[in-house]
Amino acid sequence: xxxxxxxxxxxxxxxxxxxxxxxVDAHRWRSGCEAVAHAGGRLAALWAxxxxxxxxxxxxRALLVTFEGLACLELALPExxxxxxxxxxxxxxxxxxxxxxxxxxxVRAANPQGATPDARGWxxxxxxxxxxxxxxxxxxxxxxxxxxxxxxxxxxxxxxxVHEVPVGPVHAGIIEPGHFxxxxxxxxxxxxxxxxxxxxxxxxxxxxxxxxxxxARLAGRVSGDSTVAYAWAYAMALEGIAGMQPGRxxxxxxxxxxxxxxxxxxxxDLGALGNDxxxxxxxxxxxxxxxxxxxSNARVFDHRYLMDRVVPGxxxxxxxPAAARALLExxxxxxSELRSLRAIYYDHSGLQDRxxxxxxxTPRTAALLGIVGLAARASGxxxxxxxxxxxxxxxxxxxxxxxxxxxxxxxxxxxxFEEAFESLRLQRLILERxxxxxxxxxxxxxxxxxxxxxxxxxxRGEVIVALHAGAGGRVRRCHPHDPxxxxxxxxxxxxxxxxxxxxxxxxxxxxxxxxxxxL
Amino acid sequence: MHKxxxxxxxxxxxxxxxxxxxxxxxxxxxxxxxxxxxxxxxxLAIRHVDAGSCNGCELEIHALNNPYYNLEGLGIKFVASxxxxxxxxxxxxxxxxxEEALRRTYDATPGPxxxxxxxxxxxxxGIFGENYASRGRAANVIPVDVAVPGCPPAPxxxxxxxxxxxxxxxAVKR
Numbered sequence: 001x002x003x004x005x006x007x008x009x010x011x012x013x014x015x016x017x018x019x020x021x022x023x024v025d026a027h028r029w030r031s032g033c034e035a036v037a038h039a040g041g042r043l044a045a046l047w048a049x050x051x052x053x054x055x056x057x058x059x060x061r062a063l064l065v066t067f068e069g070l071a072c073l074e075l076a077l078p079e080x081x082x083x084x085x086x087x088x089x090x091x092x093x094x095x096x097x098x099x100x101x102x103x104x105x106x107v108r109a110a111n112p113q114g115a116t117p118d119a120r121g122w123x124x125x126x127x128x129x130x131x132x133x134x135x136x137x138x139x140x141x142x143x144x145x146x147x148x149x150x151x152x153x154x155x156x157x158x159x160x161x162v163h164e165v166p167v168g169p170v171h172a173g174i175i176e177p178g179h180f181x182x183x184x185x186x187x188x189x190x191x192x193x194x195x196x197x198x199x200x201x202x203x204x205x206x207x208x209x210x211x212x213x214x215x216a217r218l219a220g221r222v223s224g225d226s227t228v229a230y231a232w233a234y235a236m237a238l239e240g241i242a243g244m245q246p247g248r249x250x251x252x253x254x255x256x257x258x259x260x261x262x263x264x265x266x267x268x269d270l271g272a273l274g275n276d277x278x279x280x281x282x283x284x285x286x287x288x289x290x291x292x293x294x295x296s297n298a299r300v301f302d303h304r305y306l307m308d309r310v311v312p313g314x315x316x317x318x319x320x321p322a323a324a325r326a327l328l329e330x331x332x333x334x335x336s337e338l339r340s341l342r343a344i345y346y347d348h349s350g351l352q353d354r355x356x357x358x359x360x361x362t363p364r365t366a367a368l369l370g371i372v373g374l375a376a377r378a379s380g381x382x383x384x385x386x387x388x389x390x391x392x393x394x395x396x397x398x399x400x401x402x403x404x405x406x407x408x409x410x411x412x413x414x415x416x417f418e419e420a421f422e423s424l425r426l427q428r429l430i431l432e433r434x435x436x437x438x439x440x441x442x443x444x445x446x447x448x449x450x451x452x453x454x455x456x457x458x459x460r461g462e463v464i465v466a467l468h469a470g471a472g473g474r475v476r477r478c479h480p481h482d483p484x485x486x487x488x489x490x491x492x493x494x495x496x497x498x499x500x501x502x503x504x505x506x507x508x509x510x511x512x513x514x515x516x517x518x519l
Numbered sequence: 520m521h522k523x524x525x526x527x528x529x530x531x532x533x534x535x536x537x538x539x540x541x542x543x544x545x546x547x548x549x550x551x552x553x554x555x556x557x558x559x560x561x562x563l564a565i566r567h568v569d570a571g572s573c574n575g576c577e578l579e580i581h582a583l584n585n586p587y588y589n590l591e592g593l594g595i596k597f598v599a600s601x602x603x604x605x606x607x608x609x610x611x612x613x614x615x616x617x618e619e620a621l622r623r624t625y626d627a628t629p630g631p632x633x634x635x636x637x638x639x640x641x642x643x644x645g646i647f648g649e650n651y652a653s654r655g656r657a658a659n660v661i662p663v664d665v666a667v668p669g670c671p672p673a674p675x676x677x678x679x680x681x682x683x684x685x686x687x688x689x690a691v692k693r
Contacts, residue, residue, distance in 0.1 A: 307670065
């Protein structure tokens with residue numbers, strides 16, 4: 001059943017997840033979002049497109065999450081001075097998405113007074129001029145743009161003894177680049193302001209020079225640590241457009257790959273969290289277990305991180321009975337190792353002292369910020385797209401949602417342990433019940449202008465791909481959306497009042513993607 | 520504490536021998552003479568710079584420090600500042616937004632400095648290529664000594680590239 005949005009006629013989008021769309025005017029754009037916000041829904045993604053070569057002007061889309069599923073509101077904007085009603089008062093996470101949409105397409109969010117709440121660039125650091133919008137269709141795919149000055153007004157905190165600590169973009173570890181501006185008094189953080197966008201490499205523009213088939217590879221490289229989630233979300237969107245469903249064996253194998261990606265990342269994070277908490281033993285043990293898992297991925301699936309194993313129409317790998325037995329056996333061993341390491345982590349007073357109450361994000365703040373995924377679950381919000389609304393094959397696997405309400409680093413550790421155990425249980429179920437059938441089915445034609453959506457619960461949170469097909473089997477527009485869009489602002493809140501030396505630990509406990517949001 | 524000790528004893532040593540140098544990975548002529556390399560030995564300090572990767576290569580660079588590859592066991596360690604580094608390990612196509620940071624990091628590294636470009640993106644821009652926001656391969660921005668392909672390259676391959684960078688040409692087995 002379609003979500004009820006007053007005055008808005010929703011039309012179903014074909015595909016594996018419940019999703020609807022509607023063209024709206026500026027008034028309904030706003031009232032529709034208000035209705036969703038007041039009913040406890042949230043904003044999943046917001047992106048803009050250049051439609052001057054088709055319907056005319058520009059467009060902006062808001063993808064909303066309601067109880068029933070996704071609702072995509074589409075607002076057409078005029079060619080001259082395109083502006084749309086600001087959503088950042090309803091959904092805090094909209095702010096950065098709106099800034100990115102302006103940088104790329106030149107459509108402006110305006111509040112009732114006609115002002116843009118935050119007019120600073122987000123992705124534009126001076127690599128192109130402020131009157132050029134690279135995602136417009138008159139900018140050629142391989143074009144080089146003239147650079148501009150790179151200035152950015154960080155919010156200043158004034159007062160006795162307040163000073164700033166700038167960190168990055170090149171960080172003091174093996175980490176992705178980004179800039180953190182701390183305003184501190186003594187050791188305590190009064191305010192953290194993130195500036196991201198350093199990795200912006202024109203992914204959305206690149207999509208538009210690829211065929212729908214080729215683009216699957218690019219989707220799998222938006223955020224390498226979530227390659228399975230992205231590849232699946234992309235395939236889901238394209239399969240919806242092509243009006244096909246992958247076979248049962250293929251979706252079971254996809255779930256197997258996704259759960260192994262979840263386990264690998266959780267193992268890596270649990271080790272790094274132990275290390276940042278002063279327990280180097282944890283890093284040694286968990287990185288050993290992760291390596292064991294990656295090596296078996298390489299043996300069975302021919303890629304350590306499972307890149308390009310999920311393909312449009314199905315999967316590009318298989319598990320024979322011998323490999324299934326080996327994976328099951330390894331899963332049992334891993335569960336036993338995890339149990340012993342969990343006991344060590346939970347008993348270690350030094351580690352617990354660092355993690356309990358550190359970097360707390362209360363359930364209320366989490367809700368106000370609209371955060372998602374693992375971090376939301378550790379702050380009392382038991383949301384998981386595998387369980388609700390669910391998509392094949394998870395309906396028959398009945399995954400359990402791990403949750404905790406403390407919202408601190410310790411809670412995010414607990415949720416990771418619980419999810420790793422649950423993923424191992426799911427792996428066992430999948431391998432025991434693996435149905436026979438074809439691995440990859442032909443896709444069929446994608447109609448010019450067709451629209452599809454993929455929605456997959458990756459290890460970090462929900463990964464969404466919105467895909468518009470163009471003429472001749474090309475990508476017209478693709479917006480891949482990482483859960484880090486929602487969760488980066490939450491990190492700014494979680495560190496308030498904590499000491500600066502705890503920042504690495506808090507940051508790691510979220511472990512957000514820079515590549516996924518910089519695009 | 521006894522649980523930790525017990526675990527360490529049960530697991531034992533897992534480190535594997537490092538791969539040999541491979542001349543194929545070298546870009547152009549070797550710049551460091553044998554004497555410098557002999558002095559440097561393998562006490563190498565590495566500064567990693569992510570210039571715009573998808574973060575896949577970072578996962579494999581992390582893996583270099585796991586007990587199997589045990590890079591630090593060879594005397595090679597990652598340092599927190601380019602001023603402490605002998606070698607830069609550069610991942611990703613170089614985004615325009617990271618171009619200046621990469622140049623500054625290179626300039627801050629004391630000579631004689633080595634640069635290893637990691638992954639398909641570091642080698643030729645990879646799937647992202649060159650566009651309004653991407654400068655493509657690392658060598659388009661700073662001089663590169665050794666480049667290792669792969670998406671992402673396995674830890675052993677990255678290790679081999681690092682070892683190649685600090686091995687005199689004459690010592691590489693053909």
